Amino acid sequence: MSERTKPHVTVLxxxxxxxxIAAAFLDSGHPTTVWNRTAxxxxxxxxRGAVRAATVTEAVTAGPLVIAPLLDHDAVRQTLASATPVLHGRTLVNLANSTPDQARELAAWASGHGADYLDxxxxxxxxxxxxxDGFFLYSGSRRAFTTHRRALEVMAPAHYFGTDPGAAEVHDLALLGTGYAALTGFLHSAALLAPAGTTPETFAPLAARWLHGMAEFLPELAREAGSATYSDGVSTVDLNRAGVDSLIGLSRAAGVATDVHEPLKALLDRRSADGHGGDSFSSVYELLRGAHPGPWPRPEA
Ligand SMILES: NC(=O)c1ccc[n+]([C@@H]2O[C@H](COP(=O)([O-])OP(=O)(O)OC[C@H]3O[C@@H](n4cnc5c(N)ncnc54)[C@H](OP(=O)(O)O)[C@@H]3O)[C@@H](O)[C@H]2O)c1
Incomplete structure (x- = not known):
């Protein structure tokens, strides 16, 4: 596709x-209109070639694809409130950090004004x-994702999680949760090592190397949890119970908070007490998963 035929993009x-994001669209040759509250x-x-819109209405009217990486849900609602008459027939891509319910609410609102919605x-x-290094998650209108995928991938590789507008936010929170556990574990260990003279900066490369290996282990963990097959794992509940126990004991003796690992210890203790001490570590999944309506959608190719 030549640069001249690339679709127009509005960035609010x-x-x-x-x-x-606006710079990325300009760099890739998309005609780009921009609007910002602080002009x-x-x-x-x-x-660099962007067109500055004087009003939100002018920005939305400029083209079919409106991308909104605003601060939050309220900012999106406030910004678009003045442009509802011109939303009809356009695609709104809301990139503001939102809850799944906020995404669903905005999707219904956009639909009520005749716009396709992607969260x-x-x-x-x-x-x-x-x-x-970056990637974006999407959910909502399949038509919008299919029609605009090429433009969306100017910003980052795009992963689509189906028509529930809240699904991208659910997956975003799940990834945050995964990261929080790892990063909090690192901070705890850095606190544990500091009195021995190992600074957080010295420890970081070692921890990064270890986490890289842990990431390689995820498919195996996923296979076990996904199939509820816990009998052939090499790292058992009891083995890890002993490890976590030692970590908590060492932390306590050093006066370092044990809050990070006590919940994991409680889970491992419960599994062991239920007679599953010989099962794979991944079997704590059985205690974590609750009743849910069905499998979350997987990203589509
Ligand atoms: N920064 C990151 O590393 C990062 C990474 C991933 C996701 N995010 C998410 O991306 C979104 C944007 O983050 P950011 O870092 O770009 O934030 P930011 O630098 O603080 O910019 C916020 C933008 O929202 C505008 N805004 C705020 N309230 C508004 C309102 N009531 N009406 C109109 N405009 C309003 C601001 O306009 P003014 O210029 O007029 O203040 C500004 O353009 C957030 O949801 C954030 O969680 C950020």
């Missing part, structure tokens, strides 16, 4: 993420927009 908001932030992008979650930093 030029905060850290919005500015990086002065558009200056550098206008110098997006940005697993990226401003510096990793339009690089292989």
């Amino acid at each position: 908001s030029l905060g850290r993420m919005g500015a990086a 002065a932030k558009a200056g550098a992008l206008v110098a 997006g979650a940005m697993l990226a930093l401003p510096d990793t927009v339009a690089t292989p």
